[in-house]
Amino acid sequence: MRGVPLKQHPVLAVTILALFALVAGTNGCTLFESEQVAKGRKLYRHYCMHCHGESGRQNEGFNWATMPDPRPRDLSEEAAMSTFSDEEIFHTISREMKDTTDQAVLDDEDYFAVPTMPTFKYTLSEDEIWSVVSFVRSLHGMSLSYDVDGRKKxxxxxxxxxxxxxxxxxxxxxxxxxxxxxxxxxxxxxxxxxxxxxxxxxxxxxxxxxxxxxxxxxxxxxxxxxxxxxxxxxxxxxKRPRQGQISRPDLTVSDTERGRLEQVGKHLYENQYGCNACHSLNNQGGLVGPELDRAGFRLNEAWIYRWIMYPQGMKKKTRMPNLGINEEDAKALTLYLKTLRAPKPDDPIPPPN
Ligand code: HEC
Ligand code: HEC
Incomplete structure (x- = not known):
């Protein structure tokens, strides 16, 4: 006996669709996930999964074990995640990176002072970030209630x-x-x-x-x-935020100024921009990007400067986010990276400068 085509059975078809929708709505089933969640999932896999894991669970992303503290919380746990509003999650993903040792920043209850969680404010469009929030919601069985269309209007x-x-x-x-x-x-x-x-x-x-x-x-x-x-x-x-061409920096400094800026750069690297969440030095730090032990030998000053100011300008799909670094900070970071001149692993004597 041949089955009855659904087309000829409107009531049955509607019932089946309704059942699927119900299932999809309650447990984050991917079969009928909304376009917004699907878009967010794609972005999450590219930009977030290495630290947060495929399903948001702790210790799941490949970077989790090696990155410095504080490490990502469990995004799949509804009890904790439901205490955050959609706007708060949005803000975490789309904030300015600030010095997390600054008392004023620590005292600001609305600011998420974790350097090891990068910002995506300068990498993704607002619409994309909302879709990521929507996907994060699905990880702990919730859905986005923020009115994104209303915001656009x-x-x-x-x-x-x-x-x-x-x-x-x-x-x-x-x-x-x-x-x-x-x-x-x-x-x-x-x-x-x-x-x-x-x-x-x-x-x-x-x-x-x-x-x-x-x-x-x-x-x-x-x-x-x-x-x-x-x-x-x-x-x-x-649209994703775009920057014009980064002009060639003037990196000439006096010796005393250089020493000071290198220190500033190291501080920014660890405490403001959380570069160590993705890059390792001396086998300490994240594994998302290349280790930087020998960056001072390998990379040209002007190149480093332009890269950290606007990585997407040099490699469109890189996983390194644009962290919204200003010229002054980029200069200090560049001078700091130029001090990273570890000997080659198999060559204990460093080559002369
Ligand atoms: C380099 C690693 C890293 C990457 C990449 C990363 N995160 Fe995080 N994330 C963290 C850390 C560390 C925390 C802070 C610990 C905590 O409170 O959960 C965090 C916290 C969070 C939180 C919890 C916020 C809160 O209020 O506690 C959310 C939500 C989140 N990240 C979403 C994302 C999304 C979405 C992406 C990708 C667009 C992303 N993260 C990319 C490391 C990362
Ligand atoms: C979310 C992870 C992440 C963060 C945070 C991050 N980077 Fe990166 N970085 C990468 C990745 C991934 C690459 C490899 C680029 C590529 O080929 O797409 C990279 C590449 C680089 C390179 C080029 C390295 C080479 O050997 O070619 C430098 C230099 C660099 N990053 C510096 C920094 C600095 C400085 C910071 C902090 C201001 C920083 N990065 C923050 C992920 C990150």
Missing amino acids: KLEEAFQVAQQEFDQATQALEAAEAKLEEAEAAAEEAEETEEDIEGDEDADLEEDEEEIVLPEEIALEEAEEKFEDEKTALENFT
Whole structure:
């Protein structure tokens, strides 16, 4: 006997679909996971799995055992994870990296002061980060409740308002300038008539042509700034943040300054940007990236600087996130990395500089 095709059995088909949806919704079954969760899973596998493990359990990622403390908590445990809101998880993944030995940072209850968890704020779009949060939720049997579409709408609206205000400010300035010109022309005419009467032809007309700053000019500058901010916010929602070409750095420093900056760089490496979570020195530290014991020999200064400022600019799909490092910090980090000149494992005598 042949089976009854589902097409001819609408009630049965709907029931089966509903059952699948129920199962998928309650235990994170991948069969019918939402598009958002699927997108988040893909990103998680590329950027997070080495530290957090495939299913978020402790000691599962290959980097877990070797990375320094604090090490990742168990993302699959609902009891603990449910105490965090969606926004808090988002913030953890998308924050500025700050000096985690700074008392002010430690006192800030809203700041997640863990250098060994990198930020992805400069690597992924906001939309992508929400999809990662959504996947993290599925690891402990929850689902995202944050209104991502609503957030996007708000950004779009704010952008439109800023655009309108910018247009209005441009028109207001044009009108004010036209008026000013008119007034100036009138004044000139009046002056000329005066001169005709007085016959004084040496009068210096240029004299009182002072640069006038119109209030409309200041207003336009402000409107433009706001417009650019809203534009960036909206762009960062859908597109990955991009940086322009990193210009060639000036890395010349005096010897005393060099010594100081190397120390600063070491501090940043460990306590702010958690480079040691992914890179090892002397067999200590993470294994996600290459060991850096001999970075000082192997790598060129300017190359290091450009790499740490914007790794995606040099290798689009690298697992090393852009950590939002400013020029000053990048300089200190570069000088520190140049001090890493361990001898070759099979060559105990270091070559001369
Ligand atoms: C280099 C290792 C590393 C990588 C890569 C990494 N994490 Fe983490 N993560 C950590 C560490 C360390 C912690 C801090 C210990 C803790 O509190 O769980 C942490 C904590 C977290 C937490 C718990 C936050 C809290 O409030 O306690 C979440 C959620 C998280 N990571 C998500 C992610 C996601 C998503 C990614 C990828 C986009 C990612 N992590 C990539 C190391 C990493
Ligand atoms: C989440 C892990 C991670 C973090 C955090 C991280 N890196 Fe990396 N890094 C990598 C990976 C992976 C590579 C290999 C790049 C590739 O080929 O995609 C790399 C490559 C490098 C290289 C080039 C090494 C070579 O031998 O070619 C340098 C230098 C470097 N990272 C420095 C740093 C510094 C400095 C920091 C901290 C400011 C840092 N990294 C933070 C993962 C990380």
